[in-house]
Amino acid sequence: MLTDAPPNGVRSGQPAAGARRATxxxxxxxxxxxxxxxxxxxxxxxxxxxxxxxxxxxxxxxxGYLPSAQAKAIRTGRVGAIGLVLQVGEPDEQRPFLADFLAGLTTAASAENCSLTIATAQDDGETRAVLTRLIAERKADGFILPRTRLSDPRIDLLRAAGVPFVLFGRTGDPTGCAWFDLLGEAAMDEAVRRLHAHGHQRIGYLGGGAGLAYNALRLEGYRRALATLGLPCDPALETHGATTMETGAAGTARLLAGAEPPTALVCATDMGALGAHRAAREAGLMVGRDLSLIGYDGVPEGAWVAPPLTTFEVDNRAAGARLAALLIRRIRGEPPEALRETARARLCPRGSDGPPALSSAALARRVAATTSRHHDTKGGRP
Amino acid sequence: MLTDAPPNGVRSGQPAAGARRATxxxxxxxxxxxxxxxxxxxxxxxxxxxxxxxxxxxxxxxxGYLPSAQAKAIRTGRVGAIGLVLQVGEPDEQRPFLADFLAGLTTAASAENCSLTIATAQDDGETRAVLTRLIAERKADGFILPRTRLSDPRIDLLRAAGVPFVLFGRTGDPTGCAWFDLLGEAAMDEAVRRLHAHGHQRIGYLGGGAGLAYNALRLEGYRRALATLGLPCDPALETHGATTMETGAAGTARLLAGAEPPTALVCATDMGALGAHRAAREAGLMVGRDLSLIGYDGVPEGAWVAPPLTTFEVDNRAAGARLAALLIRRIRGEPPEALRETARARLCPRGSDGPPALSSAALARRVAATTSRHHDTKGGRP
DNA sequence: GTTCGCACCGAAACCGGTTTCGGCAAGGGG
DNA sequence: CCCCTTGCCGAAACCGGTTTCGGTGCGAAC
Missing domain, CATH: 1.10.260.40 (lambda repressor-like DNA-binding domains)
Structure with a gap:
């Protein structure tokens, strides 16, 4: 109705006009x-x-003037924000990881006057959709890609769109990729050596998610250490896909059921290791004596079980900080080849590993005895 | 050097030009x-x-055209983003809370075509600074305020700036505030009734952070239930500030050292309850018999201790979703009074509570005996 | 046969910044 | 004394959208 627009007109329904910001x-x-x-x-x-x-x-x-990020972005093409899309399908996998990681990301980003826009998706398809939407709406200048796969559709998408990105992890085809990663292979190597020093001869591997880059690298580290030390490298010592307690327990049960079971397990993830912990307990084995475990991730739950889990702690906050810094440099135009960093996870020795109390053969007998006894009484899981 | 700007000019140093997005x-x-x-x-x-x-x-x-959020924002004044600034000073307090909460926030937000920009701060001062910067740079149209205080400087700031916001929690002065909250007072009431039904007469309260709104409300729920049931309401039954395992253990030790100690504890937070769990164990008490515990939050660690912690589970994902929805309606201009929602936390009965095995007097004697014995052998904490 | 109203759309202003271009004054060299 | 730099800044274009204003064509009413 009012044809003459009043200057600084108060739009009705607008929440509390407040002091108009200076332009x-x-x-x-x-x-x-x-x-x-x-x-x-x-x-x-x-x-x-x-x-x-x-x-x-x-x-x-x-x-109190600060330039509006949008107005600036429209001309410069840069929003001053880095993007992160989280896949929250599996609740178990990245829980503790998150708060510290975000803290690292945001503090490093805001040091460069950058903010963080995050989104979530349930599955791969939605992740791709969300990424394309964020790019099209220009909600971020670049992206952090956690949990990289050996072959990762997100990377293809961003490469094709010409949008800067940095991996948290490595990937199969590194061309055009910048990354920060922890040397999981070095940790697995260290774990194997430690168990070997304890006197273990048959050391097994409880692997993580198939297709994920970290699992391939950690497996490689495990195998190479075995080879270097002259230990047996047996397919019956390996199992994969142990990313949760359930899958970890199942995988461990499989390994223990073999003819020559491992007396120690190197685990790619702590959640898998905790599953192994439970499986061992259910098989009547004493963790740290009958079966040694070394995990990786440093999840807090590891300190809660008895005996507490020997593991590799990763500094997620530092990782986030490095990733943000790398991404911002990438956005500013530095070539990806110059933006590749790695760090080592720190061994955190606790009680779940030690010298083997039983030989592999003796362990096999113990397991066989226990499970046959259980088969009668035990019904489905409650 | 080139005076005639080429159309669609490739800016050198720019990472991979890519297909220019359609405008x-x-x-x-x-x-x-x-x-x-x-x-x-x-x-x-x-x-x-x-x-x-x-x-x-x-x-x-x-x-493949999608309007640029920035270009749109410059005219409409709305960025299409909601803001969240996390205080990451104390790592213990909000860890598990986060992933689900963010998932709820972002999915609800993106349903309304909104993204989430988050930032972190170490302390109150930095939180305020970050908020003002985000407002000035127009990085968000409104904010979600978690962990509200009875008197909260963030609220004052946003009220003064005329920026929409929604509380996750309640606060002292509700004028102009919209919120979503869980009825902690109802949970505490339910906990007291449950313990009373078990036969407990002296029920204590292990309170959370001072100044935080939730603690006042939960304390109120606890006290009112005591009054309704005709149970003794004794200052010696209450302690506060138990937000971590350490403070929870210390507070519990204090309560148990009294002349008439509680035989059951209602805990405002799970982390505090876990500290009580440890303190009970250290005092030689059996949790669930000698001392009953009921927590609140539903942190995963609660399921790990033995006996597992009876607690109230909160659905952080749903909370995030509701908060995002409310904030977006607030941004669209609905009055804050119409945007106030509450929900109830769900009791999750496990093993840490039950009928009292000891009277308060007997408990006091047990505690006295154990601690005096410990005083000789026990040094500082390792 | 005008006139009026209405549905539909183009032209242009506008938002808040950045960036290009050009102009003015001072200073230095010949 | 003139010319050419150089330093400094204003005017205006521009970015990619939204929104106002005005104009056209058409059917209906007078």
């Missing part, structure tokens, strides 16, 4: 200079006198 | 209509014929 025009008018001068002064262009720059800086400070 | 101008030109027509057609204005609307929709779809 660059306000600052320019207050100083009697042009918008361009204010912009150049604040962005450090060389063709502004020091005196003017000072005046502009002070006025901006005094008026 | 509204591209769509308009492809159809031979004006930008305004495209905009109106896509945004559902009534003065566009159905035929034109269809043509525009299809062309946009075909060209």
């Amino acid at each position: 660059i025009t306000d600052v320019a008018e207050a100083l009697g200079v042009s918008k361009g001068t204010v912009s150049r002064a604040l962005n450090g262009y060389p063709d502004i006198s020091d005196r003017t720059r000072q005046r502009v800086r002070q006025a901006a400070e005094r008026m | 509204i101008t591209d769509v308009a030109e492809a159809l031979g209509v004006s930008k305004g027509t495209v905009s109106r057609a896509l945004n559902g204005y009534p003065d566009i014929s159905d035929r034109t609307r269809q043509r525009v929709r299809q062309a946009a779809e075909r060209m």
Whole structure:
């Protein structure tokens, strides 16, 4: 109805008008200079006198002026935000990981005046859809890709779209990829050596998610250590897909049921190791004596079981910080080949590993005895 | 050097140019209509014929056009993002909470075509600074405020700035506030009644963080239940500040050292309850018999201790979803008074509570005996 | 046969920044 | 004294959208 729009018109239904934020025009008018001068002064262009720059800086400070990220983005093409899309299908896998990781990401990002926009998806397809939407709407200048696969559709998508990204992990085809990763293979190697030093001869591997890059690397580290130490490398010592307690327990039961079961298990993930812990208990084995376990991740639950889990702690906060820093450099145009970093996870020795109390053969007999006894009494899981 | 700017100029140093995203101008030109027509057609204005609307929709779809959120924001004043600033000072307090909560927030938000920008801060001061920066840079249209205080500086700040917000929790002065909260007081009431039904007479309270709104409400629920049931309400039965295992254990030790110790404890937080669990064990008490415990939060660690912790599970995912929905309605202009929701936490009965095996007096004697014995042998904590 | 209203759409202003271009004044060299 | 830099800044274009305003064509009413 009102044809003459009132200046600074209060739009009805709008929540509490509040003090309108200062714009660059306000600052320019207050100083009697042009918008361009204010912009150049604040962005450090060389063709502004020091005196003017000072005046502009002070006025901006005094008026509480900060440039609108959107308005800036529309011209520069950069939003000042990094993106992260989380896959929350499996609740078990990344729980403790998150808070520290986010803290690392955001603090490092805000040091460069960047914010973090995050989204979630249930599955792979939705992840891709969310990524394309975020790119199209220009909600982020680049992305962090956690939980990389050996062959990862997200990477293909971002590569094709020409959007910067950094992997948390490695991948099959590294061309054009920047990454930060923890040397899981080095940890597995260290774990095998430690168990060997304890006196173990048959050391098994409880692997993680198939197709995920970390699992291939950790498996490789495990196998290479076996080879170096001259230990038997037997397919019957390996199982995969142990990413939760259930799958970890099942995998461990499989390994223990073999003719020559391992007396120690190197586990790719702590959740799998906790499953192994439970399976051992159910088989009447004493963890740390009858069966040694070494995990990887440093999940807090590991400290809760008895005996507590020997594991490799990863500093998720530091990882997040590095990733953010790398991504921002990538967005600024540095080539991906120069942006590849790795770090080592730190061994955290606790009670779940030690010298073997039983030989493999003796262990096999114990297991056989226990399980046959259980078969009569035990029904389905409650 | 090049004075004639090339169309679609490739900016050097820019990472992989990629296919330039389609803009509204591209769509308009492809159809031979004006930008305004495209905009109106896509945004559902009534003065566009159905035929034109269809043509525009299809062309946009075909060209993969999505309006840039920034460009849109500059005119409409709305970025299409909700903000969340997390305080990550104390790592213990909100760990498991996070992943589900974020999943709820983002899925509900993206249903309304909104994204989530998050930031972190170490302490209160930094939280305020981060908030003001996000507001000034217009990185979010409104904010979710978790872990509300009775008197909360963030609320004052947002109220003054006229920025929409929704509390996760309640607060002292509710004017202008919208919120979603779980009825902690109802849970505490239920816990007290349950313990009373078990036969407990002296029921204690292990409270959470001072100044936090939830603690006041839960304490109130506890006290009111005591009064209703005619149970003794004794200051010696209450302690506060038990938000971690350490503080929970210390508080429990204090309560147990009294002349008439409680035979059951209602705990405002699970982490505090887990500390009580440890303290009970260290005092030689059997949890669930000598000392009953009921927690609140449903942290996964509760299922790991023996006996497992009876607690109230909260659905953080649903909470996030409701909060996002409420905030978006708030941003769209609905009055805060209409945007207040609560839900109930669900009791999850496990093994840590039951009929009292000892009277309060007998418990006091047991505790006294154990601690005096311990005083000789026990040094500092390892 | 005008006139009016209505449905539909184009032109252009606008949002808040950045960036290009050009102009003015001061200073230095010939 | 003139010309050419150089330093500094204003004017205006531009980014990709939204929104206002006005105009056209058409059918109905007078």
